[in-house]
Amino acid sequence: MNPLNVQRLSTDLLIIGGGTAGCMAALFAKRAAPSLSVTIAEKAHIRRSGCLAMGLNAVNAHLVSGTPEDYLGYVRHDNYDVVRDDLVLSIGSRLNSMTAEIERLGVPFPRTPKGEFLSRSPRSILMHGEQLKPLLADAVVSSGVTALNRSPAVRLLHNAHGEVCGALLYQMRANAYSVITARAVMICTGGATGIYRPSNPGLARTKTWYCPYNAGAGLAMGLRSGAEMTSFEMRFVALRTKDVIAPTGTLMLGTGMRQCNARGADYTRQKEDMLGRKLTTCERLLFTIQEHKQGSGPCYVDISGLDRGGYDLLIESYLNMAPSIVLHLLKDIARPLRRVEICGSEPCINGGHGMAGFWIDKDRRTTVSGLYAAGDAAGGAPKKYITGCFAEAQMAVEHFLSCEDAGARTAAAADIESALQEASLPLQVDSSLACTDVEERLQKIMEEYAGGSTQNYETSRDKLLLARSYLEELEQRSRAMSAATPHDLMRTHDTSDRILLARVLVEHLLARRETRWPCYQTRLDYPLRNDLEFKAFINSRMQGGRITVCKRGTAPPYTNEPLEDA
Ligand SMILES: Cc1cc2nc3c(=O)[nH]c(=O)nc-3n(C[C@H](O)[C@H](O)[C@H](O)COP(=O)(O)OP(=O)(O)OC[C@H]3O[C@@H](n4cnc5c(N)ncnc54)[C@H](O)[C@@H]3O)c2cc1C
Incomplete structure (x- = not known):
């Protein structure tokens, strides 16, 4: 089973991950410079991979009305003033042109009789999104991009100056x-x-909310190469329909229906009346959890007010993105469900809904030379969704094309050798430790000590310190994971990446000694927001195998500020 063949390839631009951002980046690059050699390395198959394969029915970031500044104002408010204004604004100014790109691919949009997009909020329009990924993939292939499918990247490669200049891929079929x-x-x-x-x-x-095959490989590879990360502690937790995990936005934004507790009380409206403003995204989840704690759960979205036309529209919308909820709603076809139970998902880290990811500049360069990041892997700009991912891909490509000095780079032989050795370790160890066992242990540690859903997403210093030491132990033991098949080998890499990300996440959670984004980041021992000390980014890097954490200001030049030990 030991892969003996090592193939050598070269390209101008290597894109790791052929999902939303990756495919669009490849397309933009080829469109601007047809003679450029562009290669996508994709773990699955670009026709159906990543978040777009999870289904979608709307463009969630499109300016129906308002300006990019209004979009920034909304993103800031929803994220309690810790966002990268420069990144969010740069995304905001390109959102609608990205919707035009989606139309250009041939994706149908429902329209009003006047020909306008059907909107469900000032920043969201309906779309028949089911075909977006295959259409995007077809456009990528016909533009002349090389797509290496079923070829997960496992390590980044560096030249003699430490600049990133390629990657080690594992071609699973071969x-x-x-x-x-x-x-x-x-x-x-x-x-x-x-x-x-x-x-x-x-x-x-x-059956998780976030794409289960996104194991954070890019983030882990970046960390190993010394790249700076931001905001891992701002985990994202989706408020979704229970078990089948369909979006609640479709029920509430799309239909105007409201959340209620087990006794039928509209608890979100009560809270809005009390606060005198609209709830933020994490507050919708927080108040749902609070209803459970007070014994008024479970919570629901009540759709009994929907007329026949509204119900049909809802079903159509769900068929586009989450067909399993349609089976759930229509289990008894004579008596379709009128109340849909809702709950929080398992926490994940992503920079598309949340803002965990690479610390980047406005050109989407990471802190490591030769390495860009775009889409959910890039941090600092939450609520970017599909169109924001496309916009970031475009900005990264524009910068790459403008760089005359991005010349041919040669990977150092020693770097290739050590990458190959590390990547092959699970094939050489003589042990019966399976990656599934390690993954279960990882998930148990994180669930119980680092604020999983069964802990109401809450944690505290002492729990996090235990998580830290258990994870260090687990990382040591995981070196004995063995792989017998190509699939096993890929999964051992996923598990190692997840352990590394969990370790970094725990350091971030320890460092933020306040509660800024309830449920996404709740510290029971610091239950209040502390603007004086923590209206800042928590960033991290790996140095000599150690994770170091720092705090950066929220305005340019994002100065590094002192951070007390946890
Ligand atoms: C369930 C769900 C529903 C959503 N619905 C909407 C919606 O209706 N409207 C909206 O605007 N936004 C929606 N979003 C958000 C939007 O889909 C994402 O923000 C966006 O698709 C992320 O794009 P990306 O390119 O960063 O990641 P992805 O599109 O997930 O792409 C990542 C790619 O990397 C590949 N990969 C992973 N590891 C490796 C590796 N080691 N080597 C090579 N390749 C690798 C994956 O296979 C995948 O193809 C939704 C997200 C989710 C999860």
Whole structure:
């Protein structure tokens, strides 16, 4: 089973991850410079991979009305003033042109009789999104991009100056490695799920909200290469329909229906009346959890007020993105469900809904030379969704094309050798430790000590210190994970990446000694927001195998501020 073949490849631009951002980046690059050699390395298959394969029915970031500044104002408010204004604004100014790109691919949009997009909020329009990924993939292939499917990247490669200049890929079908060198590398591998225990058990355990195959490989590779990360502690937890995990936004934004507790009380409206403003996204979840704690759960979205036309529209919308909820709603076809139970998902880290990811500049360069990041892998700009991911891909490509100095780079032989050795370790160890056992232990630690869903997403210093030491132990033991098949080998890499990300996440959670985004980040020992000390980013890096954490200001030049030990 040991992959003996090591193939050598080279390209101008290597894009790791052929999902939303990756495919669009490849397309933009080829459109602007047809003679450029562009390669996508994709773990699955670009036709159906990543978040878009989870289904979608709306463009969640489109300016129906308002300006990019209004969009920034909304993102800031929803994230309690800790966001990268420069990144959010740069996204905001391109959102609608990205919707035009989606139309250009041939994706149908429902329209009003006047021909306008059907909107469900000032920043969201309906779309028949089911075909977006295959259409995007077709456009990528016909533009002349090389797509290496079923070829997960496992390590970044560096030249003698420590600049990123390629990657080591594992070609699963051929059971061979590829050393691919490039003038620049772009990480588009999305965020990470599977760090916390999934809410569904057994064979349904991969029915998570976030794409279960996004194990955070790009983030882990970046950390190993010394890249700075931001805001891991701002985990994202989706408020979703229970078990089938369909979006509640479709029920509430799309239909105007409201959340209620088990006794029928509209608790979100009560809170809004009390606060005199609209709830933020994390407050909708927080108040749902509070209803449970007070004995008024479970909570629901009550759709009994929907007329026949509204119900049909809801079903159509769900068929586009989450067909399993349609089976659930229409289980008894004579008596369709009128109340849909809702709950929080398992926490994940991502920079598309949340803002965990690479610390980047306005050109989407990471802190490591030669390495860009875009989409859910890039941090600092929450609520970017599909169109924001496209916009970031475009900005990264524009910068790469403008750089004359991004010349040919050669990977150092010693770097290739050590990458190959590390990547092959699970094939050489003589042990019966399976990655599934390690993953279960990881998820148990994170669930119980680092604020999983069964802990109401809450944690505290002492729990986090235990998580830290258990994770260090687990990382040591995980070196004995063995792999017998190509699939096992890929999963051992996923598990190692998840452990590393969990360790970094715990350091971030320890460092933020306040509660800024309730449920996404709740410290029971510091229950209040502390603007004086923590209206700041928590950032991290790996240095000599150690994780170091720092605090950065929220305005340019994002000065590094002192951070007390946890
Ligand atoms: C369930 C769900 C529903 C959503 N619905 C909507 C919606 O209706 N509207 C909206 O605007 N936004 C929606 N979003 C958000 C939006 O889909 C994401 O923000 C966006 O698709 C992320 O794009 P990305 O390119 O960063 O990641 P992805 O599209 O997930 O791409 C990551 C790619 O990297 C690949 N990969 C992973 N590891 C490796 C590796 N080691 N080597 C090579 N490749 C690798 C994956 O296979 C995948 O193809 C939704 C998200 C989710 C999870």
